Amino acid sequence: MHEAHALSGIKPYLFADIDRKRAALVERGIDVISLGIGDPDMPTPERIVEAMVEAVRNPANHQYPDYAGSLAFRTAAASYMSRRFGVEVDPATEVLTLIGSKEGIAHLHTAFVDPGDYVLVPSIGYPVYVTGAVLQNAQTWAMPMTADNGFLADFTAVPDEVAKKAKIMFLGYPNNPTGAIATPEYFDAAINFCRQHDILLAHDNAYSDLTFDGYVAPSILERPGARDVCIEFFSLSKPFNMTGWRLGFACGSARAIAALGKVKNNLDSGQFTAVQEAGIVALTDCQDDVTAMCGVYARRRDLLVDALHAIGVECDSPKATIYVWAKVPAGETSESFATTLLEKAHVVVTPGSGYGADGEGYIRLSLTTPDDQLREAVRRMKGAMA
Numbered sequence: 500m501h502e503a504h505a506l507s508g509i510k511p512y513l514f515a516d517i518d519r520k521r522a523a524l525v526e527r528g529i530d531v532i533s534l535g536i537g538d539p540d541m542p543t544p545e546r547i548v549e550a551m552v553e554a555v556r557n558p559a560n561h562q563y564p565d566y567a568g569s570l571a572f573r574t575a576a577a578s579y580m581s582r583r584f585g586v587e588v589d590p591a592t593e594v595l596t597l598i599g600s601k602e603g604i605a606h607l608h609t610a611f612v613d614p615g616d617y618v619l620v621p622s623i624g625y626p627v628y629v630t631g632a633v634l635q636n637a638q639t640w641a642m643p644m645t646a647d648n649g650f651l652a653d654f655t656a657v658p659d660e661v662a663k664k665a666k667i668m669f670l671g672y673p674n675n676p677t678g679a680i681a682t683p684e685y686f687d688a689a690i691n692f693c694r695q696h697d698i699l700l701a702h703d704n705a706y707s708d709l710t711f712d713g714y715v716a717p718s719i720l721e722r723p724g725a726r727d728v729c730i731e732f733f734s735l736s737k738p739f740n741m742t743g744w745r746l747g748f749a750c751g752s753a754r755a756i757a758a759l760g761k762v763k764n765n766l767d768s769g770q771f772t773a774v775q776e777a778g779i780v781a782l783t784d785c786q787d788d789v790t791a792m793c794g795v796y797a798r799r800r801d802l803l804v805d806a807l808h809a810i811g812v813e814c815d816s817p818k819a820t821i822y823v824w825a826k827v828p829a830g831e832t833s834e835s836f837a838t839t840l841l842e843k844a845h846v847v848v849t850p851g852s853g854y855g856a857d858g859e860g861y862i863r864l865s866l867t868t869p870d871d872q873l874r875e876a877v878r879r880m881k882g883a884m885a
């Protein structure tokens with residue numbers, strides 16, 4: 500047998516080495532604290548679980564689901580967009596249910612990219628923006644992201660000949676992993692750039708509702724001119740502690756939604772309708788739970804940022820997301836520092852270089868660990884760095 504050539508273009512899992520070392524420590528009975536994964540540690544709100552239990556008992560939900568998602572879920576998503584952002588989308592033509600937003604992001608490449616085309620990706624970003632392109636035998640061009648530009652991916656650096664062959668530009672704010680937030684002016688300039696070059700702007704908004712200190716994150720669809728060039732991805736995973744359920748949605752340009760829907764019609768059969776019914780309860784009825792989660796993450800963020808500062812590690816206090824993006828000490832690389840923390844403190848963090856070239860020199864620490872373990876992790880890091 501012969502694997503597809505495209506598969507060999509996917510680099511070995513960058514965190515594999517750390518995973519291996521972690522497994523070896525755990526095998527020796529050592530208590531390893533993980534600040535590595537962005538996977539909420541608290542359970543899904545009870546109301547959502549109850550709705551699911553009820554929906555599972557309904558035989559109507561046992562048959563093939565609607566490919567594009569149930570109209571009821573898409574309508575709940577449209578109502579959320581209207582209530583939360585003042586953005587009106589038509590549930591029938593401008594909203595698509597996803598089996599998690601990762602699925603939609605990966606399939607967007609299949610819908611829009613031919614071999615040899617370019618996909619514009621942030622130089623620090625969610626890995627699927629790149630791997631989705633690789634699987635289509637497309638090329639990626641990394642838009643520079645640095646502390647100096649506020650980690651706002653610099654599309655003005657894209658060469659003309661690349662822009663001409665570019666089909667999709669991916670952006671995502673509030674940003675995983677940097678915690679950066681976008682300004683309205685930045686979104687407007689990105690929309691103009693994509694209009695000018697006839698590029699689909701895909702905005703990954705997985706953290707729109709996990710914000711702190713009074714900050715309210717926007718939808719890119721609020722901006723003038725966004726409607727016909729943008730598709731925006733939302734995920735129920737992070738705000739509702741539903742990573743295991745696999746539910747998200749895309750909305751925006753009817754043409755982009757139709758193309759993505761056509762791919763999905765042929766590759767999957769839609770998310771289990773019972774999961775979508777539970778998702779309706781999340782989108783409609785669980786704002787209090789999300790507010791409570793924001794309180795928990797804000798408290799953990801303060802605890803972690805203060806502790807990092809106390810041991811001389813530089814980091815900003817993020818206004819959103821569930822991550823702290825910290826600079827590695829002088830003389831260390833992302834990977835060497837992550838390895839030091841693992842070996843000396845038994846704490847797992849993610850090397851920034853795993854998210855792209857400009858992530859070198861940083862680590863990402865996740866806030867999805869109970870407070871007492873987070874405190875213990877910081878105490879150990881202090882010891883390791885002393």
Ligand SMILES: *Cc1c(COP(=O)(O)O)cnc(C)c1O
Nearest residue numbers: 599600601625675705734736747
């Ligand atoms: C977690 C995450 C996703 C994927 O979310 P799912 O809906 O669980 O697939 C997408 N983008 C970013 C930036 C994420 O952090």
